[in-house]
Amino acid sequence: MCTHDNMDLDQKTVLCDKKANGKVQPWKEKKLANVGYFELLEILQFKKAERVSTCGEILEFDITHEGRMKLAKAWFCKSPLCPMCNWRKTMKRSIQTTKIIEEVIRQKPKARWLFLTLSVKNVFDGKELDKSLKAMAEGFRRLMLYKKVKQNMIGFMRSTEVTVNKKDGSYNQHMHVLLCVESKYFKGAENYLSQEDWTSLWQKAMKLDYVPVVHIEAVKNKKRNKKKEVTAIQAAVQETAKYSVKDADYLTGNLENDLEVVKDLEEGLYRKRMIAYGGLLKEVHKRFNLDDVEDGDLVRVDDEDSDVEEKAYSIVAFWNWEQQNYYLN
Structure with missing residues (x-):
């Protein structure tokens, strides 16, 4: 009861x-x-x-x-790995981002939305994870400044996720990015970026000597049914706003393994910003006076x-x- x-x-x-x-x-x-x-x-x-x-x-x-x-x-406590705090942060991220997206849609009804996933090679310890996450943040900053990316960009929400590979114990660090672009993005070769283009630009931004795994897809517009359009965007919001680290990855019951994973993740996630807004989404976040998800009221x-x-x-x-x-x- x-x-x-x-x-x-x-x-x-x-x-x-x-x-x-x-x-x-x-x-x-x-x-x-x-x-x-x-x-x-x-x-x-x-x-x-x-x-x-x-x-x-x-x-x-x-x-x-x-x-x-x-x-x-x-x-x-707001510790990056705390399951209690991450549960609260995820709820807050989702609701804040939904409010921001609704306002951006109101201001830019013809805008299109893209869901981008960016990744790099797995790493095997906390020191490498720390270095990789710093490099990814800087690489993403460079990516957003490239002319062909910037010319149609309205704004974005970026979140970083780290998962543990159960087979070899490595860490997979990747970014989920919800992009808002002008409608002309899909019109003409001078505007449109294919998955191969995004992959090439991410490789360039990260200065990699290998081809990284990148995935880009459009969040489908449903002009005849706006409710479905919001639902599609909401699904992308949920994916972007989810946990940065799942506690199931370090609370497995294998004490030796769990201790090693927590030690590595604590080192790798130390002072990292796992979520960020840019462009119009950042402006709306500020105008709505929304506090910081990672260090704000939970x-x-x-x-x-x-x-x-x-x-x-x-x-x-x-x-x-x-x-x-x-x-x-």
Whole structure:
């Protein structure tokens, strides 16, 4: 049962945060993953281990007269690998980007959208990953400045993802980019860039001595059905806004392997910007006064408007380390 109606707050009640759409928020699952991450950091003797352990330990919710539940206060560690924080960041990325895309579509209704994936060769340790991610950020900056790319570019959203190859333990670092271009992009050889063109330009921007894997596809416009058009763009948004690193890649149950992966990822992701906006998308982000996803507020991340409803009372949930669950105080 998931309800807060007429509940006795003196009883030990398990937290159940159920949204208006019926979806139950996975607080317990994310905190359990956070605990697993903390234990690995503790073994590796990272100074931030204790800070990570207190992430999302106490959650305060406002309950409205209509029975809606909204997170009001919490503290999150914002560590790049924290499963709890990455869950919150992903929700925030998706909602912020959706708002930005809707505004760009309003301003540029004839614009076209492209989904670009850029990758380079896998690496095998944290030092190589750190070097590769820095090079990719600089390579992407160069790519966006090339004349044929720039001439029709309206704006972009770029996110970087790192995955672990289960067969050889290497790291695959790649970028998902949602591009907004002028409609003339598809008109004439002087405007259009084929997949071979994008591949060649990415190889040039990265100064590679091999041909990298690059994929480009158009987000299909549905002129007769705008709802489908938004759905297609929304699917691209979800792909671009997803986790930078999946906790399943370093919480496998193989302690020796997990320790090595966490150590490498901590080194590789240190002080990296995993998401960025450019052009009109960046301008809209700034005009809407949206805060930084990676270092901003992780309490208010969803798009429910319960803040306009009057608060009836508040409840506080505490993480019980022995019972491995959240209980209402």
